[in-house]
Amino acid sequence: MNLRKISIALLTLLLAAMATVPMVSAATATQEQLDKMNELQGKDITVGEFYTVIDPEIFVDMPADVKAKLFETKYDWSISSGKETKAQSMSSLLSSGITATTHLNSAGTTIIFWGHGGMNSGSPAGYIHVATTLRNSGGSQVGFVYNYGYNTVGVTTPVDSKTVPAGTYTAKTVAYSMTPDYDDDDTWTITV
Numbered sequence: 055m056n057l058r059k060i061s062i063a064l065l066t067l068l069l070a071a072m073a074t075v076p077m078v079s080a081a082t083a084t085q086e087q088l089d090k091m092n093e094l095q096g097k098d099i100t101v102g103e104f105y106t107v108i109d110p111e112i113f114v115d116m117p118a119d120v121k122a123k124l125f126e127t128k129y130d131w132s133i134s135s136g137k138e139t140k141a142q143s144m145s146s147l148l149s150s151g152i153t154a155t156t157h158l159n160s161a162g163t164t165i166i167f168w169g170h171g172g173m174n175s176g177s178p179a180g181y182i183h184v185a186t187t188l189r190n191s192g193g194s195q196v197g198f199v200y201n202y203g204y205n206t207v208g209v210t211t212p213v214d215s216k217t218v219p220a221g222t223y224t225a226k227t228v229a230y231s232m233t234p235d236y237d238d239d240d241t242w243t244i245t246v
Contacts, residue, residue, distance in 0.1 A: 080199075080200070080201040080211065080212045081109060081199065081200055081201070081212070082197075082198075082199050082212050082214045083108070083195075083197065083198035083199070087108050087109065087198070088195050088196065088197070088198060090107055090108055091108060091187075091195045091198060092194050092195055094107060094108075095131060095193070095194075095195065096131050097131075098128070099128075099129050100124065100125050100126065100127055100128055100129060101124045101125075101127045101128070101129050101183075102121065102124035102125030102126075102127075103125070103129070104129045105124065112202075117181075117204075119232075120180075120181050120232060123232050123235075124183075127230070130228055130239065132226075133189060133193060133224050133226060133241070151173065151174060151175070151231065151234060151236030151238075152171055152172065152173055152174065152179070152182070152229050152230065152231045152236040152237065152238050153171070153172055153174055153229070153238055153240075154169065154170070154171050154184065154227045154228060154229035154238040154239050154240040155169065155170045155171075155172075155227060155240055156169050156186060156225050156226065156227040156240040156241060156242045157169065157170070157213075158225045158242045158244050159244075160244055160246045162246070163217055163218055163219065163220055163246045164215050164216065164217045164218075164246075165188060165197070165215065165216050165218055165223055165225075165244060165246060166213060166214070166215045167186055167188050167197060167199070167213075167214060167215075167216075167225045168186055168199060168210065168211045168212065168213040168214065169184050169185065169186035169199070169210070169211045169225075169227030169229070169240075170184060170208060170209070170210045170211070170227070170229075171183075171184035171208065171209050171227070171229025171230070171231070171238070172207060172208035172209075172229075173207045173208065173231060173236075176207060177207065178205050178206050178207050179205075179206065179207070179231035179232065179233060179234060179236075180204065180205060180231075180232050180233030181202065181203075181204055181231065181232040181233065182202060182203055182206055182208065182209045182229065182230070182231045182232075183200070183201075183202040183209070183229070183230055183231075184200060184201055184202070184209045184210070184211055184227060184228070184229045185198065185199070185200035185211070185227070185228050186198070186199050186200070186211050186225055186226065186227040186228075187225065187226050188214075188216060188223055188224070188225045189223065189224050189225075189226075190218070190221060190222075190223055191221050191222045191223070191224075196216055196218060196223070197214055197216045197225075199211040199212050199213075199214045209229075211227075218246065220246055221245070221246065222243060222244070222245045223243065223244055223245075223246065224241060224242070224243045224244075225241070225242055225243075225244070226239060226240070226241040227239060227240045227241075
């Protein structure tokens with residue numbers, strides 16, 4: 055089998071798998087939203103307060119208990135991952151409940167990024183939220199994608215690409231679930 059046929063087969067499998075994941079909303083930040091995010095950066099706010107400024111439509115049709123939890127959860131502005139090491143044992147990984155995965159690649163000075171969050175048990179969570187932020191070496195947010203779903207085992211953000219000046223960039227994915235409540239993050243750095 056040639057490489058083109060393998061690539062088409064893998065893409066077809068990925069799209070088929072993504073079609074089985076119930077999605078409510080998926081978004082790629084506009085420049086206006088990125089500017090607002092950079093204004094908010096570092097402030098002591100909750101996830102709910104963050105989305106009230108960035109994308110209030112996220113709350114349309116959201117169950118009251120999920121909304122309340124978002125307004126109780128502090129927004130994580132850190133660039134680095136909260137994980138002690140990338141080389142975690144399988145038992146510690148499974149005990150975390152949910153796993154966040156950052157996908158980061160480049161072609162010249164174009165960076166491609168997205169994230170995924172999945173329940174390690176294989177059992178659905180009542181709600182899963184996944185967000186991936188792309189930052190430059192100065193800490194400014196240059197890209198942001200998110201997605202969420204209800205009664206699902208996994209959520210994948212949209213794939214985004216940004217053409218950027220040469221430099222070092224960091225992508226961080228944060229995933230959290232409710233019912234059961236877990237969180238995880240994953241950070242990768244790339245130089246273009």
